[in-house]
Amino acid sequence: MAVATEPLRGKALLSKLKETSALSKSEKAKACGYVTKTKDKERANLSEFIEAILEAQGLAVEPEQSGGRGRTPTYRVSVHTNGQIVIGKAYTEMMGLKPGDEFEIKLGYKHIKLVHVQSDEDSTNGES
Numbered sequence: 001m002a003v004a005t006e007p008l009r010g011k012a013l014l015s016k017l018k019e020t021s022a023l024s025k026s027e028k029a030k031a032c033g034y035v036t037k038t039k040d041k042e043r044a045n046l047s048e049f050i051e052a053i054l055e056a057q058g059l060a061v062e063p064e065q066s067g068g069r070g071r072t073p074t075y076r077v078s079v080h081t082n083g084q085i086v087i088g089k090a091y092t093e094m095m096g097l098k099p100g101d102e103f104e105i106k107l108g109y110k111h112i113k114l115v116h117v118q119s120d121e122d123s124t125n126g127e128s
Contacts, residue, residue: 007033007048013056025049085112 008016013032020028029035029044034052036043073090080086097116106113 007052009052010056013052017053 016032017028020031023031025046026044029046029049030042032049032052034045034049036045073088073094077085077087102117103114104117106115
């Protein structure tokens with residue numbers, strides 16, 4: 001069994017998987033080049049191998065984050081001990097809100113609805 005020098009990716013990886021369908025997972029990983037060599041043995045890099053397979057099939061294992069900082073939005077908030085509810089920057093950026101934007105709070109049965117209040121400038125610009 002020939003071991004690839006560089007780990008295979010994309011279509012080459014998928015075709016090699018078809019060729020080696022009778023082998024074990026570790027043997028497939030080694031045949032596709034996902035190997036770490038230590039002093040006296042070779043070990044299959046299974047996690048890298050599985051990630052490469054998923055990527056070749058069009059699935060992103062770790063989607064890119066915008067800006068690379070902060071947490072990803074969970075669409076959940078909690079009431080702080082002082083009674084405030086904070087809506088984070090990620091949500092305000094998604095909605096295109098700016099500092100000073102105003103909202104009307106509408107209380108419903110088990111929900112709170114925030115209705116964006118348009119300023120006089122915004123409403124007159126749209127009506128001509």
